[in-house]
Amino acid sequence: MLFVFALTSGCREASGGEEHVAVAGGDPDRGRTAIATFGCGSCHTIPGIATAKGTAGPPLFFWSKRTFIAGEVPNTPDFLVRWIEVPQAIEPGTAMPNLGVPEGDARDIAAYLYTLR
Amino acid sequence: MNWPLAILTGAGPVASAQAKLGWWLLVVSVVVVVVVTVLVLAGGFRRHSNETSMVEREGAGVRWVVVGGMIVPAIVLTLTFAFTIATENATAAPPKVAGMTVDVIGHRWWWEVRYAGGGSAPTVITANEIHVPVGIPVRLELTSADVIHSFWIPRLAGKTDVVPGQRNVAWIQADKPGIYRGACAEYCGLQHSNMAAFVVAESPAQFEQWTNAQRDTVRAPSDSDAARGLVVFQKSSCMACHTIRGTSAVGRIGPDLTHLVSRMTIAAGSLENTRGNLAGWIANPQSIKPGNDMPTTPLRGSELQALVAYLETLK
Numbered sequence: 058m059l060f061v062f063a064l065t066s067g068c069r070e071a072s073g074g075e076e077h078v079a080v081a082g083g084d085p086d087r088g089r090t091a092i093a094t095f096g097c098g099s100c101h102t103i104p105g106i107a108t109a110k111g112t113a114g115p116p117l118f119f120w121s122k123r124t125f126i127a128g129e130v131p132n133t134p135d136f137l138v139r140w141i142e143v144p145q146a147i148e149p150g151t152a153m154p155n156l157g158v159p160e161g162d163a164r165d166i167a168a169y170l171y172t173l174r
Numbered sequence: 175m176n177w178p179l180a181i182l183t184g185a186g187p188v189a190s191a192q193a194k195l196g197w198w199l200l201v202v203s204v205v206v207v208v209v210v211t212v213l214v215l216a217g218g219f220r221r222h223s224n225e226t227s228m229v230e231r232e233g234a235g236v237r238w239v240v241v242g243g244m245i246v247p248a249i250v251l252t253l254t255f256a257f258t259i260a261t262e263n264a265t266a267a268p269p270k271v272a273g274m275t276v277d278v279i280g281h282r283w284w285w286e287v288r289y290a291g292g293g294s295a296p297t298v299i300t301a302n303e304i305h306v307p308v309g310i311p312v313r314l315e316l317t318s319a320d321v322i323h324s325f326w327i328p329r330l331a332g333k334t335d336v337v338p339g340q341r342n343v344a345w346i347q348a349d350k351p352g353i354y355r356g357a358c359a360e361y362c363g364l365q366h367s368n369m370a371a372f373v374v375a376e377s378p379a380q381f382e383q384w385t386n387a388q389r390d391t392v393r394a395p396s397d398s399d400a401a402r403g404l405v406v407f408q409k410s411s412c413m414a415c416h417t418i419r420g421t422s423a424v425g426r427i428g429p430d431l432t433h434l435v436s437r438m439t440i441a442a443g444s445l446e447n448t449r450g451n452l453a454g455w456i457a458n459p460q461s462i463k464p465g466n467d468m469p470t471t472p473l474r475g476s477e478l479q480a481l482v483a484y485l486e487t488l489k
């Protein structure tokens with residue numbers, strides 16, 4: 058069911074020759090703040106966020122070009138939003154904790170990550 | 175975590191007295207520099223008639239030197255000296271018997287904070303956060319577990335060195351409730367700049383509530399994730415360095431974690447105390463605060479989840 062949802066609502070817009078992934082309702086600027094609030098940077102190195110220098114999780118460079126999320130599900134906006142909300146539901150036992158990120162914030166964060174090209 | 179290290183706005187009697195002295199020194203220095211600069215420039219640009227010698231032996235020239243170069247500086251320096259001595263005297267010891275005493279122990283790179291218990295009340299132990307009631311002088315006994323540090327809460331009191339093998343005393347009093355940020359002010363190694371301390375000044379009632387809560391030991395976790403977390407804590411290295419009162423963990427190398435959740439920050443101001451940061455800290459303390467005394471512990475993802483679930487119960 059998740060997968061069907063993912064197929065129906067992710068969309069890729071072509072802009073100026075570069076592919077740009079849009080996340081419905083997500084605002085990259087708010088996402089940047091939310092990343093700091095939820096402490097993603099204590100585990101991930103994230104370009105454009107000075108305090109995000111963690112090395113417990115993978116660095117999120119070139120996020121918009123990545124094929125998989127956690128080597129587990131395809132890198133689509135809906136899977137990413139869900140991963141940010143409840144990674145344990147996608148990959149039980151992974152080191153990334155469920156951080157109680159509300160859906161709105163997860164969309165903002167996803168929007169920011171897709172600006173990383 | 176944006177509490178400024180403001181030095182010219184005191185928020186208690188010690189820092190206010192020191193800030194007044196600071197302002198005096200600042201104003202005097204600026205005035206002296208301006209006056210001297212103007213005189214030097216005026217002297218340089220002044221036309222000299224060829225006849226008179228460069229220095230007139232008598233009259234106006236000598237008067238300038240005697241008054242401007244000797245009498246005025248003597249007065250200014252004497253006043254400044256008296257003001258400095260008076261300020262030092264006033265801030266050296268609390269005006270009356272101190273309301274309470276707190277032991278603060280400098281570690282590389284965090285502060286251990288202890289409130290001695292009395293009678294049946296156990297000692298309260300926390301880290302990097304000193305809770306005090308407003309309006310009451312608090313005596314701080316400063317010692318070091320390793321190298322020389324310096325304790326400094328700019329809005330409450332100037333620096334006092336924290337020296338191994340020696341017990342230095344400082345005192346603070348906060349006039350208004352609030353959070354006053356401080357820092358280690360003596361270079362002490364790699365993470366010196368991430369060695370913040372916070373004074374949390376609250377009403378006497380809130381302070382008492384806080385103290386009572388901190389005295390509690392922990393109860394066995396009810397939730398099954400948290401219960402697994404306690405087992406992980408006890409089976410991996412954590413126990414060797416941390417105390418959780420009420421469990422078998424009695425390590426003394428790192429901060430007491432009994433009431434971890436009640437603190438604002440993790441690792442002496444390095445991170446805000448949130449779920450994500452707590453997990454991140456446990457998973458890679460050496461990337462977040464390189465060189466600190468907590469090693470990165472090999473853990474499975476599920477063990478990390480359990481640990482975080484457990485540590486979150488340490489209210």
Ligand SMILES: [Cu+2]
Binds near residue numbers: 324360362367
């Ligand atoms: Cu230091």
